[in-house]
Amino acid sequence: MSMEEKQNSQTFQDFSSSVLRPDKEETIAEIIKHCYKKNIPLEICGSGSKKNIGRNFQSQKTLDLSNYSGIIKYEPEELYIKVKSGTPIKEIKEELEKKNQHLAFEPTDFGPLFKGQANEGTIGGVLSCNFAGPRRFKVGSARDHILGFKGVNGKGEIIKSGGTVVKNVTGYDLSKLITGSFGTLSVFTEISIKVLPKPDLTKTLIISNPHLKKGLEHLSVALSSSCDPSGAAFYPEFFQDKFTFNDLTTKGPITAIRIEGSKLSIDERIKQLINELAVDKKEISILDPEQSNIFWEKTRSLNVFSNLKNNLLRIIVPGSEAFDLINKLKIYNIKYFIDWGGNLAWVQLDQLNSNILKEIKTIVKNLGGYLTVIKVDESLKASIDIFTIDVVKYKISEKIKKGFDPKRILNPGKMYTGI
Amino acid sequence: MTSLQMPKVDKSILSSKDKIISDLNKILKNENILSHEDEIRPYETDALAAYKQKPLIVVLPETVEQVSEILEYCNENKIKVVPRGAGTGLSGGALPLADCVLLGMGKFNKIIEIDYQNKCVVLQPCVTNLAITNAVQDKKFYYAPDPSSQIACSIGGNVAENSGGVHSLKYGATTNNLLGIQVVLMDGTVTRFGGKTLDSEGYDLLGLMTGSEGLLGVITEVTVKILKKPEVAKAALIGFSSIEDAGQCVSEIIAKGIIPAGMEIMDKALTKATNDYSKAGYPVDAEAMMIVELDGTETEVSELIKRVEDIAKKNKCSSIKINKSEEERLKFWAGRKAAFPACGDLAPDYMCMDGSIPRGKLAEVLKEIQRLSKKYELPVANAFHAGDGNLHPLIMFNANNPEQLRKTEEFGSEILKYCVKVGGALTGEHGVGIEKRELMCEAFNNTDIKQQIDIKVALDPNSLLNPGKVYPILRKCAEEGRVHVHGGKTKFPDIPRF
Numbered sequence: 001m002s003m004e005e006k007q008n009s010q011t012f013q014d015f016s017s018s019v020l021r022p023d024k025e026e027t028i029a030e031i032i033k034h035c036y037k038k039n040i041p042l043e044i045c046g047s048g049s050k051k052n053i054g055r056n057f058q059s060q061k062t063l064d065l066s067n068y069s070g071i072i073k074y075e076p077e078e079l080y081i082k083v084k085s086g087t088p089i090k091e092i093k094e095e096l097e098k099k100n101q102h103l104a105f106e107p108t109d110f111g112p113l114f115k116g117q118a119n120e121g122t123i124g125g126v127l128s129c130n131f132a133g134p135r136r137f138k139v140g141s142a143r144d145h146i147l148g149f150k151g152v153n154g155k156g157e158i159i160k161s162g163g164t165v166v167k168n169v170t171g172y173d174l175s176k177l178i179t180g181s182f183g184t185l186s187v188f189t190e191i192s193i194k195v196l197p198k199p200d201l202t203k204t205l206i207i208s209n210p211h212l213k214k215g216l217e218h219l220s221v222a223l224s225s226s227c228d229p230s231g232a233a234f235y236p237e238f239f240q241d242k243f244t245f246n247d248l249t250t251k252g253p254i255t256a257i258r259i260e261g262s263k264l265s266i267d268e269r270i271k272q273l274i275n276e277l278a279v280d281k282k283e284i285s286i287l288d289p290e291q292s293n294i295f296w297e298k299t300r301s302l303n304v305f306s307n308l309k310n311n312l313l314r315i316i317v318p319g320s321e322a323f324d325l326i327n328k329l330k331i332y333n334i335k336y337f338i339d340w341g342g343n344l345a346w347v348q349l350d351q352l353n354s355n356i357l358k359e360i361k362t363i364v365k366n367l368g369g370y371l372t373v374i375k376v377d378e379s380l381k382a383s384i385d386i387f388t389i390d391v392v393k394y395k396i397s398e399k400i401k402k403g404f405d406p407k408r409i410l411n412p413g414k415m416y417t418g419i
Numbered sequence: 420m421t422s423l424q425m426p427k428v429d430k431s432i433l434s435s436k437d438k439i440i441s442d443l444n445k446i447l448k449n450e451n452i453l454s455h456e457d458e459i460r461p462y463e464t465d466a467l468a469a470y471k472q473k474p475l476i477v478v479l480p481e482t483v484e485q486v487s488e489i490l491e492y493c494n495e496n497k498i499k500v501v502p503r504g505a506g507t508g509l510s511g512g513a514l515p516l517a518d519c520v521l522l523g524m525g526k527f528n529k530i531i532e533i534d535y536q537n538k539c540v541v542l543q544p545c546v547t548n549l550a551i552t553n554a555v556q557d558k559k560f561y562y563a564p565d566p567s568s569q570i571a572c573s574i575g576g577n578v579a580e581n582s583g584g585v586h587s588l589k590y591g592a593t594t595n596n597l598l599g600i601q602v603v604l605m606d607g608t609v610t611r612f613g614g615k616t617l618d619s620e621g622y623d624l625l626g627l628m629t630g631s632e633g634l635l636g637v638i639t640e641v642t643v644k645i646l647k648k649p650e651v652a653k654a655a656l657i658g659f660s661s662i663e664d665a666g667q668c669v670s671e672i673i674a675k676g677i678i679p680a681g682m683e684i685m686d687k688a689l690t691k692a693t694n695d696y697s698k699a700g701y702p703v704d705a706e707a708m709m710i711v712e713l714d715g716t717e718t719e720v721s722e723l724i725k726r727v728e729d730i731a732k733k734n735k736c737s738s739i740k741i742n743k744s745e746e747e748r749l750k751f752w753a754g755r756k757a758a759f760p761a762c763g764d765l766a767p768d769y770m771c772m773d774g775s776i777p778r779g780k781l782a783e784v785l786k787e788i789q790r791l792s793k794k795y796e797l798p799v800a801n802a803f804h805a806g807d808g809n810l811h812p813l814i815m816f817n818a819n820n821p822e823q824l825r826k827t828e829e830f831g832s833e834i835l836k837y838c839v840k841v842g843g844a845l846t847g848e849h850g851v852g853i854e855k856r857e858l859m860c861e862a863f864n865n866t867d868i869k870q871q872i873d874i875k876v877a878l879d880p881n882s883l884l885n886p887g888k889v890y891p892i893l894r895k896c897a898e899e900g901r902v903h904v905h906g907g908k909t910k911f912p913d914i915p916r917f
Contacts, residue, residue: 075777075779076674077670077671077673077674077778077779078777078778078779078808079673099674100676101676130618130623132618136617136618137617140591140595141617141618143618143623143626144591144594144595153870157866157870158866159866159867159870160863160867161867161871163775163842163843163844163862164777164842165775165776165777165807165808165842165843165844165847166587166588166775166807166808167583167587167592167775167804167807167808167809167844167847167848168775168844168846168847169580169581169592169630169844169846169847169848169849169850169851170844170845170846170851170855170859170862170863171851171859171862171863171867171868171871171889171890172627172630172631172635172871172874173581173594173626173627173629173630173631174627174870174871176594176623176626176627176629177622177623177624177626177627177874179623179626180618180621180622180623181622181623185622196678197673197676197677197678198676200676220536223538224535224538224647225647226559226647226648226649226650226716227716228649228715261715261719262719262722264718264719264722265715265716265718265719265722268716268717268718268719269716269719272716316616316617316618317616318537318614318615318616319536319537319538320534320536320537340617343616343617344617368614368615368616369616370616370619370620372620387620387621388620389620389621392608392610393610393612393621393622393624396604396610396622396624396877396878397621397622397624399877399878400622400874400877402877403870403873403874403876403877404870404873415621416621
């Protein structure tokens with residue numbers, strides 16, 4: 001063992017272990033610096049809730065951040081919380097709950113899909129993947145809520161960007177660049193994130209629709225109305241048994257529109273929305289706050305796919321193209337539901353191979369959208385592109401990667417070969 | 420105003436001016452190339468008018484292909500390029516260099532598509548911010564970010580600067596209202612980031628470009644999100660006998676879970692100045708005046724304004740007025756929006772600073788500004804976007820007096836340093852440009868800046884696109900010794916530099 005290695009091993013005690021669990025920022029930086037010098041590729045991981053998303057890649061060690069956890073500072077009146085990156089979302093939510101605040105972008109919970117139980121993962125993981133839940137079209141995604149961060153780049157240097165205030169245009173917005181980069185540019189250490197007051201109440205207007213086209217029309221009207229909805233989803237008939245609510249008086253496909261705010265205002269807006277949608281009273285049900293919460297929790301955690309053995313795609317298209325998308329995908333025997341008011345389709349396929357995926361990607365691209373493969377048979381994973389990228393963006397991304405992680409030791413190949 | 424060091428002028432470029440013009444003439448029509456002193460004078464400065472520099476040549480492309488060819492040509496011939504939108508930027512981001520080709524985007528002024536179904540508008544970059552709302556308001560839609568220069572500033576410039584406005588707390592800044600851009604890189608590559616979809620896959624290059632101040636690419640098309648106008652908006656005009664009470668009131672409104680559409684505070688000096696200027700009916704005796712605007716449905720707004728009223732009374736407000744008509748609400752705002760010209764009446768010149776601070780630090784920061792005002796013997800008035808913590812101190816001076824100008828800049832930089840010290844930021848919405856370039860080391864250390872410059876190097880390895888802006892000295896340039904110092908002086912000698 002060289003002098004240098006001895007020194008390192010004194011700080012982070014067991015480097016021989018394949019999983020490293022540092023609990024200090026300096027240790028994270030030391031580990032990465034060491035790996036940089038020795039060309040040791042690392043897999044970066046929080047609680048592992050989204051570990052299966054992305055390409056498989058070769059790593060020698062896992063940098064597990066779950067011990068680097070805790071709330072650093074929470075200032076409810078300044079609307080931000082600063083946390084260590086390994087802090088579980090659950091812990092953050094519980095803390096915010098005390099002051100009646102929340103993370104407005106309600107991250108997608110992939111726990112049920114991959115592990116059979118709720119696990120929203122850590123804040124570092126949520127930001128690294130940037131998957132936002134049903135409120136996305138109203139409040140933005142995770143990237144719209146990060147205010148600043150500290151992190152460690154692939155050279156083991158501690159870097160920072162942004163701060164704790166909402167308005168900050170000092171230098172390039174690295175917070176956004178790192179968010180959604182799947183741990184390939186830097187490892188988050190400290191994260192400052194915007195928090196917002198929790199709405200007093202939530203109710204959901206359910207409309208029983210005969211078909212997708214009408215459902216999408218309703219979603220579009222809702223999103224264009226001044227009723228300010230915060231959730232807008234469509235579930236086809238196939239999933240009707242997944243929702244058994246007392247307030248739900250109908251069967252069949254459903255369109256769900258969530259309205260949040262004070263009690264008076266919710267009732268007023270639901271009434272107005274019913275008028276704008278021109279729906280008959282027989283077609284509608286209204287979920288009370290408790291049932292409404294359950295409904296959107298189920299949507300956010302992809303509950304209808306929780307026993308899924310097969311393949312799941314996350315397809316994003318402009319809302320106007322959702323109908324065409326689903327129609328064109330029907331030949332692949334899909335099961336799906338629509339979220340984000342028509343802008344997001346979660347699509348399950350029993351059969352998937354690289355040819356089918358290519359065909360679907362072409363359909364999606366022609367509609368002006370993109371898709372991410374969320375869950376797929378391990379045997380297929382190596383032969384398909386999980387993410388999609390064009391040549392120009394690949395070249396730019398490759399150069400940016402080089403600036404942050406020149407030896408490609410942070411999640412190398414997690415997103416794209418060579419990045 | 421020559422003490423600010425800029426990248427060294429390349430004399431070989433100056434001497435090849437005629438050749439460059441004739442080369443550019445292969446790309447552009449003759450009338451779209453300006454080189455005579457009288458023609459290029461309008462481009463010598465932006466809204467940071469204390470700094471002036473004529474460019475070598477001004478080009479006014481009309482198509483994306485032309486932009487691409489110009490950049491490719493300049494890249495190959497190592498000619499610096501400074502992009503410019505409407506030239507309303509307050510931080511000098513569009514200040515030309517003596518040896519640059521100034522890329523004026525003014526001819527890109529058309530709305531390409533209004534797509535109500537997807538609630539977005541596709542625009543050429545020099546459409547003004549306000550024109551977007553004007554184009555969609557008959558269907559009761561609007562574009563949310565509203566910088567105070569919105570009648571003149573361009574959407575491309577808004578993207579480059581990540582402009583905000585008075586409604587940023589509830590509706591976000593440009594970056595949160597942007598769906599996609601088409602951009603031309605310095606080597607001439609034309610590409611798109613985002614589109615009409617929510618989010619896009621891969622690295623967030625759209626997020627990176629937004630607010631990059633024209634250093635990474637030239638924006639040639641913009642797709643923005645539009646929102647349905649809230650049914651009702653109501654505003655309360657509240658006076659306080661102390662800044663502390665006003666600050667406390669802001670904190671309590673937010674703590675009680677209310678997110679106003681806009682929340683503005685002005686200090687006594689500015690309240691008086693704007694009231695004299697616009698007759699807005701402001702409480703001129705108050706030490707601080709606040710406008711709180713709530714929007715939403717009728718019931719919701721009535722409910723919330725009542726709660727705001729109660730909170731204001733609890734925090735010892737000295738007066739409170741709630742608009743009775745839409746006309747009166749607009750009058751409340753007319754005063755605030757006239758804050759800058761009103762200061763123009765008080766002194767020959769004013770410099771508008773742009774720091775961000777935690778809302779709770781308002782009283783502390785204003786006290787410090789008062790102390791500095793005495794120290795520098797320069798009057799100051801303060802406007803504060805209380806909702807989002809963005810503070811605009813307006814320092815009044817006479818630019819014809821070089822000593823006053825120097826003092827104003829020092830005063831301004833002390834304020835911004837203090838903003839950073841209390842946990843805020845150097846710039847909330849005006850950008851760094853050249854104005855705050857020398858202060859970047861207050862916010863970032865060497866490693867942070869190097870990391871940002873690595874991105875610049877990745878996209879523009881020769882540092883030709885808008886060089887000399889944002890970063891104290893482009894490290895690469897510094898290493899190559901290409902930066903010179905006018906008269907042996909740097910602007911802020913006490914600041915660590917690279």
